[in-house]
Amino acid sequence: MSNSARAPRYFTRRDFLATSTAACAVAAWPQGMAIAAATEPVLEADQLPAPAWVHDVTRMAFCGVDQFEQVSKAGVQVIHTNLIWPYYPLKRDGGGLTAQDDAALRKMVETCHGFGMKLSLGLPPFPPVSLVQEHPDWRMHPDDTGSVLSVEPREDNLGTRNPCNNGPWGDYLVEICLELVRDYGLDGFSYDGNYHAALCFCPACKAAYRAERERDLPAAAHLDDVAYREYLVWRGERLMQHYLRLKRRMRAENPDSALMSWTVNAGRYGHFLYSPRAMPAELNRVFDLPMQEWWLDETNFGASVCPAFGAAYLSAAARPNPGASEAYLMSRGNPYSADSFPKHERLTRNLLAMTNGSRAAESFGWPGHLESTAEVLAEVAKRAEWMPHAQPLSWAALLVSEQTRQFYAYRDIADRFLPHVFGTFRVGLEEHLPMSLICDWDVTPERLAEFAVLMLPNAAALSDQQVDAVRKYVEAGGGLIATAETSLCDELGRPRADFALADLFGVHYQGRPNAPLVRPELDVNFAVTVDDAYWAARVGAAQFLITDHTVFDDDKLRELIPTRVATFKGPQTAVSEPANPAEVVARFTPEGWKNGPLPAMILRQHGAGRVAYLPAALDAALWSYAYPYQRRLLKNVIDWVARTPNPIMVEAPMCVQVAPYRQRIGDNDRLVIHLMNTLNTTAQHGLPSVEVPLREETIPISGIRLQLANTEFRSFFLEPGHVPLPVSRSGAVTTVDIPRLELHAIVVGER
Ligand SMILES: [Zn+2]
Known part of the structure; x- marks a missing residue:
């Protein structure tokens, strides 16, 4: 019954033909416009590697043409700037840029190249009024009544010409980009936007969904509805196809052209919370160099591990391509401004981003900070030699599961998802462990084999294939740490009757303490894990009791838990007793709990590998209610499961x-x-x-x-x-x- 969110990643010829046929059926194509996409195979996300020069990029800048000389002296390699808007009709159909824009763009490219820099044009992804007047149905349809068709497109209101890139507009945008690459010698594009809407009822979307999924669009954008989750996966795949088509056509025109676009996954705390998402995390693999705004003010938890995690996450999602973080000069977030911003902080932020794999993207537009921009780039340049093709050293892997975030934790991502991954990241940072972030698509036998340790911090939503990869990895000797409700749901967040990894954990799921231990009869469509009252029982205080085991045999831990009992406040899961009682090395007693202590930490062998399963989620606690013993204990557990010692x-x-x-x-x-x-x-x-x-x-x-x-x-x-x-x-x-x-x-x- 699995609709297999994974399978469609492999964009098949069949999928593709259905798509393009559907699009043709509903759209009146502009005169003379070749439907080039229909003759091209659609690729997997990683099949069009970034041009070689992209890997050498460490310094990018946002600025106007009047600053190009100054910027080139500061060592900038790539300029990002805006100048023109999409035009209509195409140049080959008698349209194109106005004479004024044409001259300005030519001069800009010539000037930029004259200084030895590449030019990535920021193209606002909005159609002109004249296009919308002729094709009002190319716009995003927020409802199924066609109400948008009666909205008059206006020059001064982008909301009246918000297009859908899943239909003819997406292909038209590709054609414009090709003309610009061909006629002006642009090196690439970025878009601030051009993702997908939560739900679109435009003729192209309706027809394509019917053709490919043989059903109608879901009635509303509501993640409680599994049909909507299926739609969201599909829409993300269509967005990746859009960009893959663009990239393929651009490369045919100029093999060195690149997509260096804005992404919305991890540069701000709010990005982690955004739901329903505007793009799949995997789109980062399609961009040759995804960029993110990177904010460290209080609303973005700048004083915590959150920003470092965000930069590391972008690197993981873009791999093997580079990603960039634009360190904002926001001193504060509410109200936000660059007031009183120390230049040392600016350097600190850029080097912190670099430490986590990011390339520098700096604006030359901050009033009063021109000099510090050049100083930062000079420091980056001194370190540039060691950035290209550097991949995190593989020892421990931390899965950041987007499908868990979106389909399991969407009701409260700040509580149900982020504490687990942030807390695990914190252990790696404070204990100096070689830790790589990985994404859902990395959970394959081949990729996991690179690691001595795999950490699944409440990775609740795992597909059968991912579960199988984890099982094989452990059986072959890999070390596994899993916490809380890892593997309790499938890739769309539909609950299973038990952990899919119960055989590795050695225990069965029994719900949450202080919630009814007898779960309602499970129905695959009954999303019990998102019931708020049930969830509320998850987090509470408990007594954490340790036993004799080598993971506690440590002077530091003896100092931190001298009485062998500690307070724990974090997510709690109730599980059965394992067949071998000695596998329970720590227990916890929730506040108000009348029964005996529950297993808090289970350490065991499985095949040639070791497994640590933690029903009391120390990882989340280390973010949201931290005690030092949690860091040290997690570190010891990581060492205990590791296939090979930390190198x-x-x-x-x-x-x-x-x-x-x-x-x-x-x-x-x-x-x-x-x-x-x-x-x-x-x-x-x-x-x-x-x-x-x-x-x-x-x-x-x-x-x-x-x-x-x-x-x-x-x-x-x-x-x-x-x-x-x-x-x-x-x-x-x-x-x-x-x-x-x-x-x-x-x-x-x-x-
Ligand atoms: Zn649409």
Whole structure:
């Protein structure tokens, strides 16, 4: 009965023909417009790799043509700027740009190329009034009554010409872009928008859905309705197809042209909450270089791990292509402004983004901050050599499951989804673990085999295929940590009767403590997990009791839990007792609980691998109600399940983020370890709920030590500056000492 959200990712010829046929049937195509898409196969998201030059991009800028010279002196490689709007009709049909726009665009491209920079044109994805007058049905239809058809398109109101890219407008936009690439030599495009609506009833959408899914569109955009979730998956696939068609046609015109567009997944806290989503996370793989606004004000939880996570998530979603974060100069968020913004904070933000894999995208338009823009880019340039093709070093993988966010946790993403992934990310950061974020499409046997540890932080919505990949991974020796309701639902958030991974966890699902332990008879369409009252029983205080096990055999933990009992406040899941009682190494007793303590932590062997299943979700607690023992215990559990030991042991304060990458370019093979000093000397001096990082100074940190196991790298340098680092070897362990870390540095290991 699975509609298999995964299968349609492989855009088949059949899918595609149905699509294009449907679109043709309902649309009057403009005179002379070739329906080129109909003759082309649609590709998988990763089948059109980014042009080689895109990987070398580390510095981009937003500015006007009058600043090009200044910007090129600051070392910028790519300019993003707006100039023109989509025109109608096409140039080849007698239309095209006005003489004035034509001249301005030519001059802009010529000037930009003259300074040796690429030009990515920001194209507002809105049709002109004249197009809408002729094709009023190309607009997005918010309802099924055709009411939009009577709305008069107006020059001064974009809302009156909001198009649907799932129909003829999408193909028309492709044709415009091709003419612009061909006639003006543009290097690429970005769009601020051009995603999808929550639901569209335009003729093209209706016909395509009927043709491909053999049913009508859902009546309303409501995630409680499984039919709507199925639609949302489909609409996301259609959006990816739109961009793949554009990319394929652009490449045919100019193999070096690129899509470097705005994305809406992770640059702001609000992006994580946005629902129903405006694009699938996987669209990031289609863009050659997705960019995100990146905000660290109080409304975006800038003082927490949230921004670093957001940059790391974009890198994971774009992989193997690069992604960019535009560090905003917002000192505060309500009201927001760049008032009193320290330039040291600007540098800190950019280097933090870089540590998490992001390329710099800087605006030259902040009043009073022109000089600091150039200074930031100069610092980025000093580190640029170690960015291209650097991929996170694979040891532990953290699944950020978009389908869990959207189809399981949508009623309260801030409580049901984010604490689990943020808390897990926090462990990695504070304990300096080599941790890579991965996405739903990475949960395959081939990709998982790269990792010693897989972490599924309440990854509730997993498909049968993903579950199978996880099972095979563990049976082959992989280490697994799962928390809370991981695998309780399918990929569309439909609840299963039990964990799909119950055989690995060694226990069965029994609901939530303080909620009825006997679950209602399960119906695949009864979304019990989204019932608010049921959910409310999930989070509460509990007593957390540990036993004797090697994961607790640690001086630090003895210090943090001296009585072997600790308070835990976080998501709780009730499970059965495992067949082997010794597998329960910690228990919890919820407040007001009348029965015996419940399993809190189950450690066991499965096949050749080890599994840790945590019904008491320490990961979420470490974000939303943290105690230090939770970090340390999670770290010990990660070490316990790991197939192979952590290859990079780090001695450093917890404010130092250590991000290791492997950079392979031709014969060049390097270890690239970013060290980011996130210390904020004024942290927690103000009202905690509105804390914002506005750093004016760095406290240097001495005595950082890296211990590398079995490394093939022999010499180590601190960059920028190419300072040789003291190295000593003892058996299989290579020790590298970093005498002093200022704000950010890169340890580069060479053979
Ligand atoms: Zn539509």
